[in-house]
Amino acid sequence: MKKLFKVALVAVCMLFMGNFAKAQTKIGYVNTSDLIQAMPELKTINTQIDAFKKTFIDQLQNLSNELQKGSADYQAKQATMTDAVRTMKQSELADLQKRAQDYQTNAQQQVEQKGNELMKPLIDKIHNAINAVAKEKAYTYVFDTSQTALLVSPPSDDLMAAVKLKLAVK
Numbered sequence: 001m002k003k004l005f006k007v008a009l010v011a012v013c014m015l016f017m018g019n020f021a022k023a024q025t026k027i028g029y030v031n032t033s034d035l036i037q038a039m040p041e042l043k044t045i046n047t048q049i050d051a052f053k054k055t056f057i058d059q060l061q062n063l064s065n066e067l068q069k070g071s072a073d074y075q076a077k078q079a080t081m082t083d084a085v086r087t088m089k090q091s092e093l094a095d096l097q098k099r100a101q102d103y104q105t106n107a108q109q110q111v112e113q114k115g116n117e118l119m120k121p122l123i124d125k126i127h128n129a130i131n132a133v134a135k136e137k138a139y140t141y142v143f144d145t146s147q148t149a150l151l152v153s154p155p156s157d158d159l160m161a162a163v164k165l166k167l168a169v170k
Contacts, residue, residue, distance in 0.1 A: 028139040030159045033146035035126055036119075038169050045118045052114050056107035063100040070096060129166040133159050 036042060074089050081089065134142045142159060164170070 024140065026139045027141045027143070028134060028137070028157045028159045029143040029145050029153055030130055030163055031145045032126060035160065035163060036122065038164065039122060039126070039167070040169070041122050045122065048118055049111065049115050053111050056111065060100065060104055060107065063096070063103060067093070067096050067100055126163070126167070129163050130159065133162045133166055137162065
């Protein structure tokens with residue numbers, strides 16, 4: 001009888017604990033992409049990234065012009081070249097094209113790295129604001145709707161307005 005009473009008591013406690021834990025779970029959502037677009041700092045960051053990009057674009061344009069000029073020169077003089085000179089010019093053009101492609105790849109990587117570096121403080125600021133709002137409003141989980149599509153979501157759990165208020169963004 002004592003054993004049965006203990007088992008029943010444990011089962012009842014587990015039932016109450018399950019309901020208590022369920023009552024504590026609160027889920028909210030926010031669209032961080034829209035939030036980033038609304039941030040005034042984004043315009044400054046985009047301007048800095050564009051200026052950084054321009055340095056690479058100018059150099060890439062110079063390489064492209066040099067390649068076009070060399071190719072046009074090769075086409076014009078190809079018929080009068082000896083085999084050895086033709087092979088050398090083809091090799092020079094191939095090398096120049098490879099340098100231009102390598103430069104473009106390197107430039108893209110550097111621009112992406114610079115963009116990530118410039119965006120990090122903004123993203124950290126947004127995440128800190130989301131965490132603060134979630135803590136204030138007692139949300140256990142907050143989903144990013146820019147990465148996850150919510151099929152059903154009550155408007156009352158949208159934290160966008162509260163996070164924008166926290167960040168002083170319109």
